[in-house]
Amino acid sequence: MKSKMTKLSSKGQIVIPIDMRKKLDLQDGDKLSIFLNENNELVIKKLPTALDWHDLIKNIPNEKVDIDKNGQYDHQKSPNFHKWMFENK
Template identity: 45%
Template sequence: MKPKIINISQKDQIVIPVFVRKDLGLEKGTKLSLEVNRDQISLKKIPNSLDWSNLLKQVSVERVEFDKDGHYDAPKHPDFHDWMVNG
């Protein structure tokens, strides 16, 4: 994204442009972390419970069956096997 120039108000405040707020889902009460590094300011949205819930909805679930010795059938559970082998 091309840099956008904004101004500091008379009350020493800045306004986050509406297109940024919409793109990031920033609403009243959204928490941000602020980091200063030399002459740069970085703002990051802190995920809320809804953000985490939506992220978890994207995670696939695979029910893996283990025998009494703790072994599983790798061909029957290929996603789990790949995750165990490749991380």
């Protein structure tokens, strides 16, 4: 996405262009993180909502996983955990 021009209000507020708000699914009241990077550029990130966290953890398998002293587990006894651990690799 190309950069867009916006301006700073007298109160220090900026407007995020609508196409960027839509792409990030920004809604009224969403929390944002803003910081300066090493190049002295402003970086704005959307913080996860409670629903985002819920959606993230709802797919984590809920099964007992016995991990030994070497950090190993039996993937046959914990198949859902094993599948979850390697689904994006």
